[in-house]
Amino acid sequence: MREVSPSVAEIQFRHAKRYFEEFISRRDKLARELDRVKTPALLLDLEGVKARYVQIKYHMPDVNVYYAVKANDNLEVLKALAQVGSGFEVASSEELEKVISLGVEPERIISSNPVKPPEFIDYAYSVGVKRFAVDSFTEVEKIAKVAPRARVYVRLAVPNEGSDWPLSRKFGVDTETALSILEFAREKGLIPLGVTFHVGSQCNNLQNWFIAIKRSAQLWEKAKARGIKLLVLNMGGGIPIRYLQESLRIEDIAYYVSGLLRKYFSSIPHELQIEPGRGIVGDQGVMVVSVIGKAQRGEERWLYIDTGVFNGLAEALGGIRYPIYVKREGELKEWVLGGVSCDSMDVITKSLYLPEPEVGDRLFILSTGAYTTVYASKFNGFPPPEVICL
Numbered sequence: 536m537r538e539v540s541p542s543v544a545e546i547q548f549r550h551a552k553r554y555f556e557e558f559i560s561r562r563d564k565l566a567r568e569l570d571r572v573k574t575p576a577l578l579l580d581l582e583g584v585k586a587r588y589v590q591i592k593y594h595m596p597d598v599n600v601y602y603a604v605k606a607n608d609n610l611e612v613l614k615a616l617a618q619v620g621s622g623f624e625v626a627s628s629e630e631l632e633k634v635i636s637l638g639v640e641p642e643r644i645i646s647s648n649p650v651k652p653p654e655f656i657d658y659a660y661s662v663g664v665k666r667f668a669v670d671s672f673t674e675v676e677k678i679a680k681v682a683p684r685a686r687v688y689v690r691l692a693v694p695n696e697g698s699d700w701p702l703s704r705k706f707g708v709d710t711e712t713a714l715s716i717l718e719f720a721r722e723k724g725l726i727p728l729g730v731t732f733h734v735g736s737q738c739n740n741l742q743n744w745f746i747a748i749k750r751s752a753q754l755w756e757k758a759k760a761r762g763i764k765l766l767v768l769n770m771g772g773g774i775p776i777r778y779l780q781e782s783l784r785i786e787d788i789a790y791y792v793s794g795l796l797r798k799y800f801s802s803i804p805h806e807l808q809i810e811p812g813r814g815i816v817g818d819q820g821v822m823v824v825s826v827i828g829k830a831q832r833g834e835e836r837w838l839y840i841d842t843g844v845f846n847g848l849a850e851a852l853g854g855i856r857y858p859i860y861v862k863r864e865g866e867l868k869e870w871v872l873g874g875v876s877c878d879s880m881d882v883i884t885k886s887l888y889l890p891e892p893e894v895g896d897r898l899f900i901l902s903t904g905a906y907t908t909v910y911a912s913k914f915n916g917f918p919p920p921e922v923i924c925l
């Protein structure tokens with residue numbers, strides 16, 4: 536038998552239990568569904584989503600929030616956010632259609648994926664979306680062709696260290712290239728609008744914001760010297776939420792970021808933007824799943840549940856560790872948590888401490904509001920968890 540450190544086991548389970556109890560204590564409607572909803576299901580708290588938006592605005596009153604739709608594109612989530620005045624960041628025609636269908640004005644919509652399908656740019660521009668991110672000359676040419684008076688903001692590469700879901704290798708350029716791209720955009724008749732960056736999703740490292748804002752300010756000054764007056768600083772996403780580990784709080788990020796802006800920008804940009812996805816919906820959902828099997832394999836105890844990494848828990852593959860709770864007491868045992876499919880990659884965690892559940896017991900997977908059902912496929916014939924907004 537593998538040695539189990541009681542302290543690690545207890546810390547993990549107590550954290551999950553405390554989080555679970557706190558989560559349901561303020562959510563009666565949701566709490567009532569926990570034991571009766573058909574599994575697998577994702578229960579989302581719409582009031583919580585709105586409250587989270589309001590909380591972010593409270594701490595960042597001078598910053599416009601554009602919710603990154605890809606984190607969770609559920610129509611009711613989008614509607615709730617539209618009601619409280621959120622803007623939206625979209626990357627595809629389908630995302631844009633959803634947001635437009637809610638009556639959101641195109642002025643409240645931006646598109647920050649630096650490489651977009653031409654049809655999407657065409658469609659977005661035709662409905663009045665005018666602001667697009669770029670990080671290549673090719674993208675500028677593409678936009679200039681179908682959206683001749685569009686406004687573009689350039690994506691800088693910034694460190695993503697300490698972010699659980701880094702993005703930076705795929706996108707972004709250095710400040711010199713960024714400057715050339717902005718000048719090229721101007722030559723092509725587009726309007727150079729500003730700078731954007733993404734510190735990496737689930738960013739728990741304040742240093743990333745520090746370097747990103749400092750670099751943005753450098754680019755800002757260089758652009759000014761070349762006669763390009765930028766207006767918008769878009770600070771991307773990255774606001775983290777609590778998983779098995781606690782995370783930076785929004786108030787701390789807000790305080791730190793506003794200090795950096797005052798320090799590095801000679802005057803505060805005309806418009807400040809953020810695009811949180813995870814930070815708005817991530818901790819407003821709980822996934823309810825059922826145990827469908829147990830097995831002892833060598834030294835490992837395995838638990839199997841009725842969903843998996845292909846049906847909603849994809850981020851487990853990238854290292855996201857969800858707090859998981861079961862309503863049982865007793866000795867804590869270490870489990871490998873297997874997903875429902877036949878694929879050997881379908882493992883959610885190799886080290887979950889729980890009192891022993893029985894087949895049919897429900898597990899409650901916390902912090903599953905973002906990047907779960909949006910990633911899900913029907914692989915192996917298992918449909919994604921049903922999303923229920925409460």
Ligand SMILES: *Cc1c(COP(=O)(O)O)cnc(C)c1O
Pocket residue numbers: 603605606624647648733735736737771772773774810811812813814
């Ligand atoms: C995914 C994405 C976001 C949202 O990131 P979070 O870490 O979920 O806040 C914001 N902006 C862009 C351009 C993105 O691609």
